Amino acid sequence: MKAVALQVIPAIKLHSLKDACAQCNARELCLPQGLSDAELQQLDDMVGVRQKLKRGEHLYRNGDPFSAIYAIKTGFFKTDVVTEDGRDHVTGFQMHGEILGMDGISGDAHACNAVALEDSEVCVIPFAELEHLSATIPTLQRHFHRVMSREIVRDHGIMMLLGTLRAEERLVAFLLNLSQRYAARGYSPTEFHLRATRDEIGSYLGLKLETVSRALSQLQDSELIQVQQKYIRITSLDGLKKMLAHTQTC
Amino acid sequence: MKAVALQVIPAIKLHSLKDACAQCNARELCLPQGLSDAELQQLDDMVGVRQKLKRGEHLYRNGDPFSAIYAIKTGFFKTDVVTEDGRDHVTGFQMHGEILGMDGISGDAHACNAVALEDSEVCVIPFAELEHLSATIPTLQRHFHRVMSREIVRDHGIMMLLGTLRAEERLVAFLLNLSQRYAARGYSPTEFHLRATRDEIGSYLGLKLETVSRALSQLQDSELIQVQQKYIRITSLDGLKKMLAHTQTC
DNA sequence: AAGTTCGGTTGACCTGAATCAATGCGATTT
DNA sequence: AAATCGCATTGATTCAGGTCAACCGAACTT
Numbered sequence: 001m002k003a004v005a006l007q008v009i010p011a012i013k014l015h016s017l018k019d020a021c022a023q024c025n026a027r028e029l030c031l032p033q034g035l036s037d038a039e040l041q042q043l044d045d046m047v048g049v050r051q052k053l054k055r056g057e058h059l060y061r062n063g064d065p066f067s068a069i070y071a072i073k074t075g076f077f078k079t080d081v082v083t084e085d086g087r088d089h090v091t092g093f094q095m096h097g098e099i100l101g102m103d104g105i106s107g108d109a110h111a112c113n114a115v116a117l118e119d120s121e122v123c124v125i126p127f128a129e130l131e132h133l134s135a136t137i138p139t140l141q142r143h144f145h146r147v148m149s150r151e152i153v154r155d156h157g158i159m160m161l162l163g164t165l166r167a168e169e170r171l172v173a174f175l176l177n178l179s180q181r182y183a184a185r186g187y188s189p190t191e192f193h194l195r196a197t198r199d200e201i202g203s204y205l206g207l208k209l210e211t212v213s214r215a216l217s218q219l220q221d222s223e224l225i226q227v228q229q230k231y232i233r234i235t236s237l238d239g240l241k242k243m244l245a246h247t248q249t250c
Numbered sequence: 251m252k253a254v255a256l257q258v259i260p261a262i263k264l265h266s267l268k269d270a271c272a273q274c275n276a277r278e279l280c281l282p283q284g285l286s287d288a289e290l291q292q293l294d295d296m297v298g299v300r301q302k303l304k305r306g307e308h309l310y311r312n313g314d315p316f317s318a319i320y321a322i323k324t325g326f327f328k329t330d331v332v333t334e335d336g337r338d339h340v341t342g343f344q345m346h347g348e349i350l351g352m353d354g355i356s357g358d359a360h361a362c363n364a365v366a367l368e369d370s371e372v373c374v375i376p377f378a379e380l381e382h383l384s385a386t387i388p389t390l391q392r393h394f395h396r397v398m399s400r401e402i403v404r405d406h407g408i409m410m411l412l413g414t415l416r417a418e419e420r421l422v423a424f425l426l427n428l429s430q431r432y433a434a435r436g437y438s439p440t441e442f443h444l445r446a447t448r449d450e451i452g453s454y455l456g457l458k459l460e461t462v463s464r465a466l467s468q469l470q471d472s473e474l475i476q477v478q479q480k481y482i483r484i485t486s487l488d489g490l491k492k493m494l495a496h497t498q499t500c
Numbered sequence: 501a502a503g504t505t506c507g508g509t510t511g512a513c514c515t516g517a518a519t520c521a522a523t524g525c526g527a528t529t530t
Numbered sequence: 531a532a533a534t535c536g537c538a539t540t541g542a543t544t545c546a547g548g549t550c551a552a553c554c555g556a557a558c559t560t
Contacts, residue, residue: 081410085495089410103406105399112406131392135385142381148398149355155405156331156353156362160339162412163456167517198538206413208518213539229526229538245335417547448508458548463509479508479556 020123021047029097029184030071031125031143039137046133047071049124053116059100061113066104068126072096075120076195079103080203081112090204092158093117093196095181099147117195162206170205171215172243175225179234190234270373271297279347279434280321281375281393289387296383297321299374309350309364309372316354318374322346325370326445329353330453331362340454342408343367343446345431349397367445412456415494420455421465422493425475429484440484 021032021044032043053059059070062082074096082088091112094100103111134141161173183189198209219225224240226233271282271294282293303309309320327344341362344350353361384391411423433439448459469475474490476483
């Protein structure tokens with residue numbers, strides 16, 4: 001479907017959202033990590049707007065002018081890049097507490113698409129204001145740099161995955177990564193719903209959807225996981241970890 | 251071989267290197283892009299130390315404590331990540347004017363290895379000072395953020411390459427990328443020496459060294475390039491570009 | 501100058517994932 | 531309840547790239 005009109009929460013800000021940052025359950029993972037109350041207040045003042053997205057809606061599109069980065073308050077996103085000739089590739093899945101949009105800084109325009117894979121809400125962080133504020137709050141500056149750097153390190157990990165792992169190993173790495181991120185958010189590390197389709201997961205992992213499906217079935221046959229459509233239950237976290245540990249170790 | 255003692259140029263700084271930044275031929279591509287003379291002077295004062303590396307030496311290793319990023323003044327580097335189980339993957343090749351070390355910001359320790367592929371020289375940029383200075387020079391702050399963002403966007407491009415291109419296309423993308431970067435530095439876009447071995451290129455592109463060799467030979471047979479060991483001459487830039495443009499376009 | 505080493509090329513063969521195709525399942529629509 | 535649609539599963543076959551192996555050539559070593 002076409003993108004639906006943005007659902008923005010505008011001017012109520014003054015009281016009800018004033019300390020939204022302070023209350024947000026994504027806080028510990030998000031930008032404001034480590035800020036003092038006063039600094040948090042400044043940041044909260046800056047984050048003027050929340051934006052809600054329905055499943056399937058774009059947060060931004062490749063080429064959109066860049067003006068803000070986004071902290072995911074609730075929900076789940078994918079980012080993908082598309083070339084002129086129609087090649088398309090999922091570059092990441094993002095969950096709450098994570099930051100979207102840093103691709104746009106370098107060229108003043110977004111360099112990928114960000115799509116909500118479930119109904120979601122983000123905090124809009126005007127980038128000019130973030131830069132301005134971070135010049136006066138060293139902790140914020142530091143933390144923002146860490147967030148960008150973490151993205152770089154994460155991408156290197158994916159490059160390694162794409163360059164060196166076999167299909168089943170890629171799936172295992174993917175599942176373990178999700179598991180660990182859910183755990184960090186207080187959810188079950190062994191039981192969750194995939195928000196992405198097999199096709200999207202395949203694109204992310206450099207595999208075809210059939211291969212993703214087969215690999216999941218194999219893992220189920222090995223009694224390491226249980227799969228039912230998008231529902232995943234990891235029955236042996238250790239078993240999965242071992243699969244990644246030894247390729248030639250025997 | 252083991253890492254050799256670092257060859258650091260220390261205190262001569264005061265006069266001979268005082269305006270090294272201002273004179274550096276990498277300036278236009280490097281961090282100081284767009285700074286005023288006065289700001290450049292501040293930056294130059296901060297960049298206290300140059301460091302020379304011989305071919306094969308490590309600039310930093312995975313796990314090394316992070317304290318600085320590095321601007322390549324001359325030379326050529328690779329970065330690679332290694333997992334516990336010995337998997338190793340080249341994440342990038344860097345040439346002069348480019349910045350190394352941003353992987354280290356997030357964890358206060360470097361997350362990859364950086365190795366000189368030829369005798370090289372880098373400017374050491376103490377990160378704490380960079381953050382401090384960039385808080386007072388908005389242009390510098392902005393530019394640093396752009397550099398980090400560009401790295402993220404670049405990595406997404408590589409992920410796309412690894413996820414969607416076939417062997418020969420990956421080689422083409424690699425050669426075109428080198429060509430374009432050499433062109434941006436005033437070198438010939440059609441004639442250059444590869445600094446990396448087939449094995450390193452293969453690791454970077456997610457291919458085995460034999461496949462790299464074969465793909466280069468095929469491109470030569472198609473009369474798009476001439477190869478002689480590490481020497482590359484592109485005889486049809488357009489031909490190469492067309493190879494990337496249409497996969498299914500016919 | 502002969503020998504060694506390292507990197508590159510090329511060939512023959514094998515295999516893991518892609519492709520093609522059929523079927524199944526759940527959710528939504530009518 | 532039947533029909534439709536999107537997604538997932540599974541099987542059969544193909545093929546690109548990996549693997550194994552032999553050989554070559556350039557650059558150092560002694």
